[in-house]
Amino acid sequence: MTEEEETAFEEFLAARSTALLRTATLVCGASAHDAEDLVQGALERVYRHWPRIRHDNPEAYARRTVVNAAISRSRRRKVIKEITFARPPDREAPAADLDLRDALLTELRRLPARMRAVVVLRYWEDQSEAETAAMLGCSVGTVKSQAARGLARMRARIGAVKGITV
Amino acid sequence: MNVEDALKEAMAAQVADVHASPSLGQAVRRRHRRRLARHRAAGAAAVTVVVAGAIPAYGLLNSGPASTAGFGGSGIGTSVIPTTPPAGPDAKPMPGRSADGEPPATLPWDAESGAPEGAATPPPEGSPGDPTQAPPAGEPAVDLPQELGDLGDGRTFAGIHVGYLPEGLVWGEWSGKDGFGKSSATTSWMRPGDEPGSYIVQIIVFEGEAGERMKESLKAYRGHEDATPVKVRGARGVIANLGEGSEVTAEGTPTILWTIGEDIVVEAMMSPATKEGLGSEATERELKKIANGVRLAR
Numbered sequence: 001m002t003e004e005e006e007t008a009f010e011e012f013l014a015a016r017s018t019a020l021l022r023t024a025t026l027v028c029g030a031s032a033h034d035a036e037d038l039v040q041g042a043l044e045r046v047y048r049h050w051p052r053i054r055h056d057n058p059e060a061y062a063r064r065t066v067v068n069a070a071i072s073r074s075r076r077r078k079v080i081k082e083i084t085f086a087r088p089p090d091r092e093a094p095a096a097d098l099d100l101r102d103a104l105l106t107e108l109r110r111l112p113a114r115m116r117a118v119v120v121l122r123y124w125e126d127q128s129e130a131e132t133a134a135m136l137g138c139s140v141g142t143v144k145s146q147a148a149r150g151l152a153r154m155r156a157r158i159g160a161v162k163g164i165t166v
Numbered sequence: 167m168n169v170e171d172a173l174k175e176a177m178a179a180q181v182a183d184v185h186a187s188p189s190l191g192q193a194v195r196r197r198h199r200r201r202l203a204r205h206r207a208a209g210a211a212a213v214t215v216v217v218a219g220a221i222p223a224y225g226l227l228n229s230g231p232a233s234t235a236g237f238g239g240s241g242i243g244t245s246v247i248p249t250t251p252p253a254g255p256d257a258k259p260m261p262g263r264s265a266d267g268e269p270p271a272t273l274p275w276d277a278e279s280g281a282p283e284g285a286a287t288p289p290p291e292g293s294p295g296d297p298t299q300a301p302p303a304g305e306p307a308v309d310l311p312q313e314l315g316d317l318g319d320g321r322t323f324a325g326i327h328v329g330y331l332p333e334g335l336v337w338g339e340w341s342g343k344d345g346f347g348k349s350s351a352t353t354s355w356m357r358p359g360d361e362p363g364s365y366i367v368q369i370i371v372f373e374g375e376a377g378e379r380m381k382e383s384l385k386a387y388r389g390h391e392d393a394t395p396v397k398v399r400g401a402r403g404v405i406a407n408l409g410e411g412s413e414v415t416a417e418g419t420p421t422i423l424w425t426i427g428e429d430i431v432v433e434a435m436m437s438p439a440t441k442e443g444l445g446s447e448a449t450e451r452e453l454k455k456i457a458n459g460v461r462l463a464r
Contacts, residue, residue, distance in 0.1 A: 010191055017186035025181050032184060040190070044197045072439070101176040108173070112409075114417065123170050124177045137442075138417065155169050 001051060009050050016059055017043070020066050026108070026120045028070035035070075042066045064135045067121065071113040071136075100158065107154045118146040310340035310363055314351060317341060322463050324351035324371035326432065330459030331355055332452055335366055347376030366440050367456065372431040380431035383412070384423050390414045394450070398424035398457045405450055408435075420446075422453040427462050434460075 001009070017039070024035040024042075042065040046058060053061050108116060117136060121127045122143070129147075133140045187193070314323055320337030321328040335355040340363065342352045350372045354365035372380040384404060388395045392414050393406035403424030409415040421435040434456045441449040 013186070013191050013194075017190050018184070021186045022181035022184050025184050026177055035184075036187070039186070040193050040197055043190070043194045044201065047194050047198055048201075100172060101179060104169075104173050104176040105180055108177075119173070120177070123174050142417070151169055151173075154173065158169070 005051055005054065008054055009047060012046075012054075012058060013043070016062065020062055023063065023120060023125060024066045024070050026124055027067055027113075027117045038069050039066055042069050060135070063125070067117050067135060071117050103158050104154060107158065111150050111153065115146045115150045118143055119150040122147050310338075311342050312340060313343035314341035314353065317353060320353050320355060323353055325373070325430065325462060325464045326369075326371055326426065327461050327463040328369060328456070328459060329461060330455050331367055334358075338363070338365055344376075346370050347372065347379055349374030350376040364437075366437055368435050368437075369456075369460075370433040372433070373429055377429050377431050380423065380433070381425065384425065384431060387414065387423060392416070396422070396424070396454065396457075398422075398426075398454070398460075401425045403457060405453055420449045420453060422457050424457055426460060430462075432457070432460055 020042070021035060021039050024039050025032060028035055028038060042062060045065055046053070046062045049061075050058070108119065111119065114136065118132060121132045121135060122129070127135065129140045129143045133143045136143070317323050317337060320339075320341075321331070323341065334357055336358050338354040338356050340353065344350055346352065350370060352368060352370040354368035356364050356366050360366075384402065387393045387404040387406050388402065390406065393404050396403045396405055401424055403422060405420070405422045406414045407416055407418035408421045409418040417438075419435045419438055420441045421433060423431060423433045425431050434453060436444075436449055436453060444452065
């Protein structure tokens, strides 16, 4: 890479890496260390293709890479966990005194990986349905249904625990 | 406040303290250098295999990008499988060949580049076949279960022998027992250099209680409108894309289930990322070839 391309990559990192790390943290539902490792892997890929993609929306490419990596990692973790420990019991919702934020985040982590990615992209990243569909390589209809099901699960669980309407 | 707004607030609070490290750029470049070094070594090993000769060329099922031979690439159209077809309909497939004598499929992208240069969309980062997810050299690998011990090439386990796998796969060096019900066993295969624990092909063998349960599932899947009933060496089977809850869904993992012998149900799956690269039809063909190559080993 030329010096100018290296500089442009540094600027890209300075502007976007925290946002990518936050998205990865939310989508993979795991530790900050896992999210950081995942983002490093994704950014290495961005770096590898940087001369080609830098003028063609590298942010979207990086986000897509991070999100797909997070989904994949969540699934692998699930497979390994099932093999080693068999399926863990679906724990009851937290105690009624748990505040709304914790209940929402707990429920978010319980969603299947792809559904969680849809919810994060739509309601954290403010991506449109079409943008979310393009990023995940699925139809707009799938995004709509996954988002609706994700929110419905949260509503139902939280409503049952808190006796509130949100 | 509606649930969307509440959720957004919760997510914002959750990641408010998350900031990228100032040394992230250094870490990315270090990772990149390690990756280059790792693949230079892998490339050298593969070249040695080609130079050793005795490698008949085949028309490959999928013309992937130019790549390193021996890692599933098709750039020079070579394969290390033997040329002589099986002797008859009952002959066991030769190592590396399907039961119908077809050469093994080449995986849709190679371990070196991850995707053809210039392709519009590289394969999903972090997919099971994504080499960038491999742990850097010198870092500890994932602690994977080894419940069936050392299986060698992994092809003989739990009473079956796997005669056919797509070209270039190696045993994933792990195995699990009873994780999918009592008397079930599983292991998987990946490409050299893939992240430990990832898979291109995974097979689960169900017997006993687990076998009985899976016979019922097999019957149910065969009646599902989005599943494809098939015969595997005369036995009932089905191909379906199964989701995380074992439901049939277009976005699920491509899976073939069939019975072998009286009491065994076998499930073979290919990773969704592999299906993305191969396409649905080729993936189904591969699943059928894998299934047709499985024999009882008792």
